[in-house]
Amino acid sequence: MSTFHPILWVLLGALLVAQATWIFRDARRRGEGYAWLWGLFGLVNVPSSLIVYILVTRRGNVRCTQRLKSIPREARICPYCGSTRKEEN
Numbered sequence: 001m002s003t004f005h006p007i008l009w010v011l012l013g014a015l016l017v018a019q020a021t022w023i024f025r026d027a028r029r030r031g032e033g034y035a036w037l038w039g040l041f042g043l044v045n046v047p048s049s050l051i052v053y054i055l056v057t058r059r060g061n062v063r064c065t066q067r068l069k070s071i072p073r074e075a076r077i078c079p080y081c082g083s084t085r086k087e088e089n
């Protein structure tokens with residue numbers, strides 16, 4: 001049924017792990033909730049998991065002025081550091 005060469009499965013597995021690792025680290029860095037869940041999600045599929053992750057996390061959020069956390073676009077004051085947002089993007 002499958003004519004997939006074994007080395008391709010190994011490559012696919014490595015790709016999934018690399019993707020999951022990147023997603024997990026990115027989610028944690030951005031202060032997303034459920035970073036580990038995103039990481040698991042990254043193990044499910046490549047590259048659609050990555051695309052979904054990018055779409056979900058980049059939509060509607062901006063970085064606070066200290067660029068530490070992603071906060072909702074509509075937030076006037078950063079809930080993490082209390083700074084008021086000055087930059088708009």
Ligand SMILES: [Zn+2]
Nearest residue numbers: 064078080081
């Ligand atoms: Zn902040």
